[in-house]
Amino acid sequence: MAVSELTVYTELDKPQQRDLDRCVHCGLCLNACPTYRVLGLEMDSPRGRIYQMVQVAEGAPITPSYVEHLELCLACRGCETACPSGVQYGRLIEAARAEIEARLKRPWAVRTLRRFVFSTLLPSPGWLKLAARLFWLYERSGLQRLVRSTGLLRLFGKLQHLEQLAPRAEFPTFFDAYGKVFPAEGTRRYKVALLGGCIANVSFARLHEATVRVLQKNGCEVHVPAHQTCCGALQLHSGVRSVARRLARQNVDALAGAGFDAILTNSAGCGSTLKEYGELLEHEEAYCDKARQFVEKVRDVNEFLASLELNPNMRPLNLTVTYQDSCHLAHGQKIKAAPRKLLRSIPGLRFQEMPLADLCCGSAGIYNVLQTEMSMEILTRKMECVNATSAQVIATANTGCMLQLRAGVALQGRGQRVAHVVELLDEAYR
């Protein structure tokens, strides 16, 4: 893959004037913006960022300050939900980042690292398994304990937080399930495909297995297609659209037209991107129709399960649970009721809303790695909301949020457990 794949860019990829014109600068989105709530700066609000995009569209140069304000955005799309004028902020920020990616000359080392992560590591089962094995060795060899006990990472500030955020490797990885079919329990009602994603295959393999079991309990024959790949969400959010398009084409080829009733994901970030494949491939004649058919079948697993008459054979779970909305489920896919309905369907479970549940936790894909300081400030505020409840469990619907909330519990929590909604359903079915 040539370096240039990261910078393939056309006029269609930059923020479109019709999208920019929708903003009437009313400011009703400001309080929904996590970075504005922390900094109180107009330039770090949705309205301010759109204003800066307008200036660039009118010919202003792409300056380091512009890049900084746009990179500090979580792309959480909380502003999109709050906006009464229908501004599609998610489209705008993705397009603005694609323009930055194409026009900004990054240092050679940064370009090389980005190329490796986005186009080689994330879509490659082999590389992901190798990375998981190395991290497993770091954990199991005692090196991690040694590094933590010496306080070495504190010297490097950010590294200490990153180490806390790092996912654990889980073996066997979910790549072992690729190409397999898991039969429905009882009468088959649905034939569904499950997407494994990228990092989740090695760090959330047990969650994926729980997802398969819950679907089987609800009459689904679950296929894990072998030729699927990473959804492209991290690439898309980082402005690397050409790689995201390549991955989208591969997933469409692997899954569209295979007769599935639904194409499922348990990760809200992936689901949000999969549902955008129609737009991403709209200018590719060979793919635009196939991509639209694909999108019609994509469902978040919460959305899918909540639409069924759920198998009621669950045992009671004596737990108090709160729910953190994943931004790409609540704001990206407009799904808030489904996970709450599923939690409330578990006998014995007591559900407690936390304040500001739909405000971002600071995870946002790899934002917590790139913008660690802001991410941690947002996480601190989120943990105050969590600790205002008496919940023993924080449920959520996205693997990235799970890692972030686990770090939050380690730093400021009260020993809460973090679980995916599907994991709680799985426990109730066992």
Ligand code: SF4
């Ligand atoms: S994005 Fe929407 S809510 Fe925010 S200033 Fe523009 S029109 Fe108003």
Ligand code: SF4
């Ligand atoms: S996407 Fe999130 S962080 Fe970015 S401007 Fe909108 S509300 Fe603020």
